[in-house]
Amino acid sequence: MLSTTAILVLVITVYVNAKVTIYVTDTPIQRIGTRLYKQELLTNQFKDVKELTYDSATRNLYFMYMDDDIQNSGRAFVNIITKKAMKINGIKNNKATAVDSDTGEVYFGSDDGLYKYDPIANEAVNIGLYNMNIFKLVIRNNEMYLIDANNHMIYKIFDQGSRAVRVGDMKTVIEFDVDFKRNIHFVTMCGVYCAVDGIEVVKNKDLNVVYHFISDEYKTFGVTESGLYEIDCRNGTAKYVAYLDFFPRSIIFGDYGDIFYAVDDNIYILKPINSYFIYKFHKNKS
Template sequence: MKYILLLFLIAVEAKLRIYLTDTPLQRIGARIYKKKLLTDQFKSPKELTYDSSSRNLFFMYMDDVIQNSGRAVINVITKQAKKIHGIEKNKAIAVDPDTSDVYFGSEDGLYKYDPVTNEARNIGLYNVNIMKLVVRNNEMFLLDANNHMLYKVFNEGKTAVKLINMKTVMEFEIDDNRDVHFVTMCGVYCAINGHEIVKNTDLSVVYNFIVSDGRTYGVTEDGIYALDCANGTARMVADLDFIPRSMTFGDYGDIYYSEDDFIYKLSPISSYLVYNVHRNVK
């Protein structure tokens, strides 16, 4: 089946531009992507987290059997998906980019994923309600769902120390420079190397952060922004005509996002033929 995308450009001479592809197309900013469905077998998937070494995409979903949130994983090449056992009521996931170790956060602490048994095992912080996890630069950080404050984790998940004295934190990320990007009820902020706090003057809310190729991006309702921590500014790099529940970057320019009960893969189109049909406007 062929899909046709029509773009109309109004000028002195009307021009009809046609792209002919074997999959649906999705435009993000100035780039065009092939859009493929990865799965529609999970309810309300979010917290998409990609592991480059295994080509696995981990995510959270609402499980009707356990009557709570569960975890699952899908291979983006084979599209084989499976539920992860051993954890319930989980809220967070993080992949160590250096070791590919996978961690989950739950109401009763920190879990580590065993890919051989496909189970998650509780390893510490049993009294912490973990809302968000980040592992970067061989360090682990978490957001406590009870007090909405940020902590740095030590001793392989045995202890946690307050990172910055900011309350009502709803979302955060650590970039490659160890800058702390976070969102509170009062706006979007960045703590330079975890210390000097700068408020972003361009954005009031970010739904999730993405760190890729040394840059930090914020996903909002209307687009993707490149964030400048030191200057407290944001520059739109791509507009969006959809609102993703969750979004993350993969390899080779791929983008993964969830919407409703669907997870999609967007692959950039590097070359294509464009047929322009001209007709005079009277």
């Protein structure tokens, strides 16, 4: 039973055959397709948050934000359990963040190369790729990839950040991700593409632009202005999944079906609601 101090949120969702369906929860809820999620605010202490990345071991969510103190982009993390947030020192122009899920190591990209997070000193240390302007960083399947903003091409990184090898001939890349099957999803000025197994490039027939890719172990989704699409890499197609009533600056999957996303200065977690009661009320026609 809800306490008297709990917040009651009544969401009227369906009007069918003079019936009203009401969900009663102690937090706001979000519907994505057929799934319901409890929405919780993790932090609103940082300005213009983006580039979310998550470490399951520490339960820390890392991100980039605009820092008024350094008059540039900075980096920080918030623990999703305690909701305690902390700034990270060491970079004045942070552009990218990524976590190696196998090792828990955290990396950042800047206009002067690759940085690695030292959790003891709580600072980022420049470790290599000094001539690269790292615009986007992805670590998946124990492999590191990035976009170099000097030429907007994708590179695969070897030897602990000391060597970069260009991937294919993909030009004007503005967004990308690597799924769990090693397919490289990317967006250029000419459209949305997928390099199947990192090699054969297939153009998507259904989408012209994707603002964010999000992948789990089985599927990859693209966020567009009209909603969420499931992407078929090999066939070059996309299937509409759901409308989103928010437009994220960044969005990723967490543990156990959780979703993290940032809107303006707010970072939220969506937790799946696996069981609930539905109360149906018949409208009085008189």
